[in-house]
Amino acid sequence: AQSVSQHNHHVILSEAASLELGCNYSYGGTVNLFWYVQYPGQHLQLLLKYFSGDPLVKGIKGFEAEFIKSKFSFNLRKPSVQWSDTAEYFCAVNDSGRGSTLGRLYFGRGTQLTVWP
């Protein structure tokens, strides 16, 4: 079965610092990749997604992620974080090429980002 690793469990940054959150998955077939964000007291929201095409995808609020197939990675980046980016970030993978598990999302355990003003 697919597994997703998020290596940073808690990241603390000052405003304007750059952010990179790591995400690696285990299965090397055809995948769809997602980053979700959960702001305090709110539900999971989609930040960005990769289905195919340009491996550098841009999402909402200035976030971007790069799919590197050879490294099974989909790292999230933002050049300058804001206090309002404080939230929990989840990487998720969907085996789009495997009919029996199509639609099933595999999540990492999440990274809590705290941004100090």
Place this chain on the structure above:
Amino acid sequence: DAGVTQSPTHLIKTRGQQVTLRCSPKSGHDTVSWYQQALGQGPQFIFQYYEEEERQRGNFPDRFSGHQFPNYSSELNVNALLLGDSALYLCASSLNQGDEQYFGPGTRLTVT
């Protein structure tokens, strides 16, 4: 346009009891998935419903069952509750099985 809604918001049950959680998908969506999110963990897939049938199932015991109605809304039932079933239960809907999923606010279940 209403997003995914879930009820109730919070629920407290005793070990051995049964619980039913409800989910209404985003307008136009026909596929509903359920996830369990334990404290400090990422969501774990329970099962997915499409065309009123369970299409996929994660590694959860038969105590977890579900249903999808003709209007695409869904229920998650858990029998013989255990303390370890305490978690946030998330419902997600999508336009079809492989599309991006939109999540509801969740139901916080506490088993005492």
